[in-house]
């Protein structure tokens with residue numbers, strides 16, 4: 001779907017569907033009032049007849065066969081709408097447009113005075129919602145209902161044109177990167193093997209001006225990445241430790257992004273239940289977010305050097321698989337007793353983080369579908385944030401809030417690390433009991449970052465949508481969670 005900026009009065013914009021956000025209590029004021037007058041008050045009349053109150057997600061549809069606007073959709077955005085509400089409005093507009101087979105859509109970007117945010121922020125939110133809502137994964141079956149939206153015009157009549165253009169362009173980049181991450185997560189594990197992910201990373205690098213290095217099992221082992229190797233050794237599919245590098249001129253610091261890339265997590269010999277394995281093709285969502293975000297950095301003019309690491313391997317069973325009780329050594333020399341082969345994410349991430357530091361990262365962010373415990377703690381739609389550097393976590397949380405991605409900080413108290421200390425090794429990869437599982441996993445990772453500022457995002461909940469997502473711009477399956485936060489974080493002025 002194409003996103004474009006327009007400044008035409010909405011009632012005159014020729015399109016198949018015009019969507020207007022309306023705040024509670026549902027009065028048609030501002031642009032919605034103009035549109036209502038242009039159709040002789042029929043919009044207000046039907047809204048009244050249907051008891052439309054502007055409550056979130058309530059809609060009213062008016063057919064206008066003879067006007068330049070073929071249909072008008074009112075969408076409730078609640079009292080005191082926020083940019084996130086407008087993002088959801090954008091998603092609703094696209095979803096309804098598809099159902100109605102409306103190919104050309106227009107959306108307005110203001111449901112009131114817009115206090116607290118500049119016009120470009122509202123426009124960006126609507127554009128993101130509209131673009132994200134257009135996603136579908138139809139590579140294996142063409143959908144029977146609806147038709148794709150071809151173009152959405154984002155109508156913004158106030159504000160600086162240059163700033164608005166930049167906002168729509170940034171939304172477009174974020175939408176495409178998120179779509180790419182969603183595709184990677186939705187591809188099944190028989191298609192998206194570590195080798196396939198490495199090939200895609202290579203293609204992205206070639207088209208986005210990144211360096212790309214792929215490290216295979218032997219090399220990883222020779223380099224000392226014994227934790228990554230231990231997870232990989234039971235699979236028929238060869239693992240790939242993927243390193244992307246974005247190096248703009250004049251960069252003053254290096255941000256290291258590290259993604260958990262388990263293309264399928266069976267649990268290994270500590271095998272999962274059939275039910276627990278069902279969505280485990282999505283256990284590479286952290287890596288997907290990293291690879292997709294890396295592909296967008298040049299377009300956004302990011303000024304830092306950024307390393308993107310995807311530690312990609314399956315976690316399988318077999319004669320060569322790691323056994324519970326095996327002792328291995330990570331990059332940097334720490335010994336780990338693998339007490340549970342299903343706690344594999346922290347193993348591949350530990351080597352990924354240690355690698356990133358050796359490659360010059362001054363700051364680290366990792367993304368991982370790491371623990372079921374984080375989902376129990378925070379629910380399906382919120383990522384846990386943990387780390388060793390409060391200012392970094394605060395900046396990430398601020399970027400997430402702007403992006404509309406829900407994140408919540410969890411503590412890293414001393415006792416969480418104590419639980420991860422080994423009896424005969426430096427560390428063990430799983431503790432006794434299930435208490436504080438997300439924090440314990442993070443405490444384990446913290447042992448591999450030293451004093452480098454580091455933030456860990458446990459995205460086990462929001463990376464993959466099994467139940468109905470809370471926002472209309474989120475699909476079921478892979479959500480691309482994390483991409484938009486990373487891009488806001490790395491390109492704050494865009």
Ligand code: BES
Pocket residue numbers: 265283340342343344345369370371372373429430431437460461
């Ligand atoms: N990939 C899983 C975590 C997960 C669970 C992601 C549910 C998404 C949805 C991870 O590798 C895992 O199995 N973790 C174990 C850790 C335990 C063995 C210490 C868990 O959460 O049970």
Ligand code: ZN
Pocket residue numbers: 265267315341342343344345
């Ligand atoms: Zn696991």
Ligand code: ZN
Pocket residue numbers: 262265283342344345369370
């Ligand atoms: Zn896993």
